[in-house]
Amino acid sequence: MAHSSNLIADDIEQYLERHANKSMLRFITCGSVDDGKSTLIGRLLYESKLVFEDQLTALEADSRKVGTQGEGLDFALLVDGLAAEREQGITIDVAYRYFSTERRKFVVADTPGHEQYTRNMVTGASTADLAVILVDARKGVLTQTRRHSYLVSLLGIRHVVLAVNKLDLMNYSQQVFDEIAAAYATFAAEIGLTDVVPIPLSAYIGDNLTERSANTPWYTGPTLIEHLETVEITDDPHQAPFRLPVQWVNRPDLDFRGFSGQIVSGSVRPGDRLRVLPSAKESTVARIVTMDGDLDEAVAGQSVTITLADEIDISRGDVLAAADALPGVADQFEAHLVWMGEHEMLPERPYLCQIGTMTVQARITKPKHKVNVNTLEQTATNTLALNEIGVCNISFDRPVPFDPYADNRDTGGFILIDRLTNTTVGAGMIAHSLRRSDNIHWQAVDVDGPARQALNGHRPQVLWFTGLSGSGKSTIANELERRLHALGCHTYLLDGDNVRHGLNRDLGFTEADRVENIRRVTEVARLMADAGLIVLASFISPFRAEREAARELIGPDQFCEVFVDTPITVAEQRDPKGLYKKARRGELANFTGIDSPYEPPEDPDVRLDTTTLTPQAAADRILAELRRTGVVA
Template sequence: FEQIAADFEAFAGGLDFDEVIPIPVSALRGDNILSASASMHWYHGPTLMACLETVDVVSQRDTAAFRMPVQWVNRPDATFRGYAGTVASGTIRPGDEVMVLPSGRTTSVARIVTYDGDLEEAAAGQAVTLALADALDVSRGDMLVESESPAQVSDQIAAHLIWMGEEPMLPGRNYVLKAGTQRANASVSLLKYKVSVDTLEHQAGKTLEMNEVGYCNVAIARPLIFDPYRENRETGSFILVDRLTNETVGAGMIDFGLRRATNIHWQALEIDKSARAEQKGQKPCVLWFTGLSGSGKSTIASLLEKRLHARGQHTYVLDGDNVRHGLNKDLGFTDADRVENIRRVAETAKLFTDAGLIVMVSFISPFRSERRMARELFDSDEFLEIFVDTPLEVCEQRDPKGLYKKARAGEIKNFTGIDSDYEPPENAEIRLDAGSRAPDELVDELIETLEKKKLI
């Protein structure tokens, strides 16, 4: 028993328990459950029930600072405006000063309103409506907090993540993060390490499979209001949801906000995208060519650029092979690397459109999720997805680089269309039948479409 207890205490040393109390019990005979066992004369500690009766059961959320995520703005008429939600932690009374996050504005509580009448105090777990002394801009997803002990706000966090999805977690892939009433797009920007559930040791890894635990940096599309999980479980936890299936694929516990997120600010510049576009006399946009290897993406994009250049348009082609010689030379062809490949290219294309250019992106980009991520970086009229629809058998017949032959022979792994999936677009703006039509004819069609959309 002593050896088992010592082993467990050693294992639990990294779990930050306040105390570990080993108790030998027999559920079958009831030994050391209610009364001391007559069969364990060598044990002189408490019984299980005696131990449980001494455990401090004061809830963390009762003693933590006041937090109330705003669920709904309650405005039945012009005479009343209140903010409804469930108190996540702490207590609140009329007259208490509160801060609205993320704005940072402060005010005081005028009333605590419920269906049964006003309250003198509201505590953790109670659903109430708070009327504030001042008229402030507060909406769903904001949080009312104790002004002397505010929550943190950051768009980058470090967190432990438990993965529950059947598909692996891929750094760079966009998911929906939900924390209380907050909702935002988010991605794992870095998997620092995986945690072995058997030994708690740190292990290297690029992805998380189902039931694996990792320590990650998470980037969020908008500032997140939170407390570290160790301080407040209610405001320190979140879930990740798959954007296509709406399945909950991960659960996270926030450790801290990354300092670089608060040290870096967007620098406003005097010359913006519209000024650069006006100088060039064109409307900047992204033409995103997607399709199998050998479908004709690069050929069509190159011909299109040549035609646009002859018309005096300012263009640039981001080609999959070319980019892998420089910007993405460190990436392979695993699913995780493909996601990062597209993320980098999408951000690069965004910079080029900001410069006022017409950008042609020619990448296999096999996953719908990443193409959607790329689309969401741009205004709705700036992004055109062009599906170069060429059957696999035609691509294999062409095989200009001999890649399909190598993939069929097992010399190339993770080759799209052979042993790695390609997810065709469901609602592409333009579909090109490149299996039976000549590239020049397809470029004529593209030019006509761009003219109709007044992009050129």
């Protein structure tokens, strides 16, 4: 094991050199709750002699205090570090541990078994080469076993160990082991897992963990550690085409300009021809620079700085790729998506997307289907809830370099981030680009925005009125448009009710429908602003995310958020359309302010308190703002 080599005492330098050159295997343990994942890893650490004396003393004390093994050592406590994990005897967070043997180094991720922590399991599996899927011999293959197996397949892990644990509690029955192995093999074949090695175990006792157990004389396969030491990982990133997502443009002085990042696949040498994507410009490698000097070759996993023979405009997020084996470049994809957000996914809501070292804005169109991991049935859906898995079309706001996830996990995987809370809400795996993204191009025109602005005699602007129903948005917008028209300004009023008679007549008032309603209106307002108009958009638009997306799409210089601030008690007293009364009687579902939330602007450009301002005074306030910012003279 790790500390049993005679070289440690005889020749430490030779030992360290041999240790540095060992191959590395990253694997995860997963399965249902209380299948023994943490105990398995704890026992591996113990058997690898990587538990120091003070840790062992603490383990003995903790085992007596919160252990689950009576007077024996509870090896799970070596891994379960959170207080809540120790109290409940479960894994919540992803715990990473390192150990080594004479033949190999290992990084293992202990992932949670509870369905509610599926997102944590996805995190641990994203970099793994192999999965150890544990099954309690008393319970057999469970729902969470199938869920984790499906995720393992989806995340591109092709090597699986089926660890049938706690076989000691079933008297080491070969029949029990064979039945579980056969049941799992049937399911594994359905999801494309072909390299499955079943091993009978007792993680607590140590049966077949590091040494062959006399309790299972009928088993002739490898021990767990033997298999982990010898399994050949077929997906060698060194053999794949060269890819380096640029993380940093290294410019310490005027004489040096390099592009730094980690090589995610392939290898590179000075003189190799590279293409920069998405710009498609080419050059040759001049130098491969590191802190320890220049290299003759760099391979996957190394972090380097590459200098090119030609001056090319390259930024963070660009990808350096082998010119003769290029990734694709597109802005629309079909992808598998694992939803990790507490709130359900809303089609067309803008999210931030991290792919490689690039951050873009992304929108998910209506999901094609979601997958029932128990039956593998595909069912139609309009959204995805926490821990659900689906196939969706996704659109980015710009073209990005990519490889299908099946070919390259680093350039084919992405995460989605909530724009307001900055929390990760989804993990995606690109299947392929959509053909329509390759066939649609932006058509250049001769009469552009500045030309229309000069003709109109004023700057284009989108005035976005937001507030509760009955706050007075439409009244104020109508009064303002009347005054702008009298000044000779070219205007158009987009009113929430009017738009729903035509453009958005197919939409209801669910959260998803409200998101799509504002998305369409934003696109129309942007086109009208491009035509040189002053657009007055009067919509409740209850969600900050959509209002911020409208500002970004239209442009902050052409967008003015007007918050018509009216307390709900006042708006309900006015109730010009009788909608609040219907909502209170339960006749209107999803009514903003009653049973659907309104997120007021945190920093509006103009705030109007309609409890003190008349519509005329409010219009005066906005007109003064337009003059101050130079929209109108």
